[in-house]
Structure formats: structure tokens, C-alpha cells
Amino acid sequence: MNKLTHQFVEHLPDQLEEGALYISIKFATVAHLCCCGCGNEVITPLSPTDWKLTYDGKSISLDPSIGSWSLDCRSHYWIKHDKVKWAGSWSKQEIEECHVREAEQKAVYYEEEQPTVEQTETKISVTPERERPELLGRIKHALRSWFS
Known part of the structure; x- marks a missing residue:
């Protein structure tokens, strides 16, 4: 899959459709089926320490990339302007280093905020x-x- 169609919704549907990117501003959540076609749901929470959503009036972009490291497919891709840009696979060490870095960033952010x-x-x-x-x-x- 190389293109997604975004939909702004209040609540996520019970059944996600392939190729659809659901955005709930109310619950600061974006959901879609994994772009590799494996059928797994991918949930990306929006927050200052998780994903950031950009809506330019026409298309959606998410940052950072989506790494489905806990899924069997281990897909890794970016969503830029409603298009899927595939990224390379990461080693276990790269994934662990990323998790440590993210945890440190969250700790610093929430320490400063609270x-x-x-x-x-x-x-x-x-x-x-x-x-x-x-x-x-x-x-x-x-x-x-x-x-x-």
C-alpha cells in the first residue's frame, strides 16, 4: 500500500478499513491497518512526546516514522502527505536504543512540565x-x- 485516505472521526470505528487513516482529535489518536497488508491495527497517540500530526488542509503527515516492531511484519514507514514512504528495517539494537532515547525524552519533558x-x-x-x-x-x- 502506498496511499492512505484520511478521515477525521470522533471515535475510532470498530472495524478499520484497509487504506484508511482515522484521526480522532478529541482522543488525540490516529489509527490505521498496517500498510504492509498484514491486517494488524496500528495506533499512534498524538502528544508532545509521541507522534505529531500535520494537516495542511489537504493531506496528513505523521512524525516520526511508524515502526511496527512488536508485530511479526516489523514494518517501518513514514506517512507523508497521505502517502506511505517505506523505510528500512531496524536491528534489535537500533530498536532498543530508540526505546531508551524515547523514554529519556519523555522523562525530561514530563519532569519539566509537572x-x-x-x-x-x-x-x-x-x-x-x-x-x-x-x-x-x-x-x-x-x-x-x-x-x-
């Missing part, structure tokens, strides 16, 4: 309560915004 308990305690303890009687209200507001 305050730790220590950061929260530090921010809360900066202003002594006796100097700011409204501190409890500010703490509650800060905690709600950090963890919502």
Missing part, C-alpha cells in the same frame, strides 16, 4: 503564613492549577 512534590512544597513554603493571611487560598488555587 511540578514534583518537592517543587510544590518549596513554592508553598516560600511565603510564611503570618506575613500573608490569604496564603491558604493561594495554595489551594496553585495546587488546583498544577494538578488539573
Whole structure:
């Protein structure tokens, strides 16, 4: 398969069709049947640390490539402007190195984005309560915004 037809949907269908790329913005998910024809479903979550979707008003691109390393087919391809661009197969070592790199990138991203308990305690303890009687209200507001 060398071309996909994209469809924006709210919910993914129970049965995916060959050659269709389903995009659910609501659930930040893209799904399709593996482009090699093996019939396996491929789910690509959209997030700052997973796949990124580009819609140019006419076609869809996903980045990075799709490596179906856990499937028997071990397909590897890019989806660029609704077209499938086949990529080379990776060795087990390349796959493992990629998984380690992705895990490290996610850890860095989520560490920077989410305050730790220590950061929260530090921010809360900066202003002594006796100097700011409204501190409890500010703490509650800060905690709600950090963890919502």
C-alpha cells in the first residue's frame, strides 16, 4: 500500500478499513491497518512526546516514522502527505536504543512540565503564613492549577 485516505472521526470505528487513516482529535489518536497488508491495527497517540500530526488542509503527515516492531511484519514507514514512504528495517539494537532515547525524552519533558512534590512544597513554603493571611487560598488555587 502506498496511499492512505484520511478521515477525521470522533471515535475510532470498530472495524478499520484497509487504506484508511482515522484521526480522532478529541482522543488525540490516529489509527490505521498496517500498510504492509498484514491486517494488524496500528495506533499512534498524538502528544508532545509521541507522534505529531500535520494537516495542511489537504493531506496528513505523521512524525516520526511508524515502526511496527512488536508485530511479526516489523514494518517501518513514514506517512507523508497521505502517502506511505517505506523505510528500512531496524536491528534489535537500533530498536532498543530508540526505546531508551524515547523514554529519556519523555522523562525530561514530563519532569519539566509537572511540578514534583518537592517543587510544590518549596513554592508553598516560600511565603510564611503570618506575613500573608490569604496564603491558604493561594495554595489551594496553585495546587488546583498544577494538578488539573
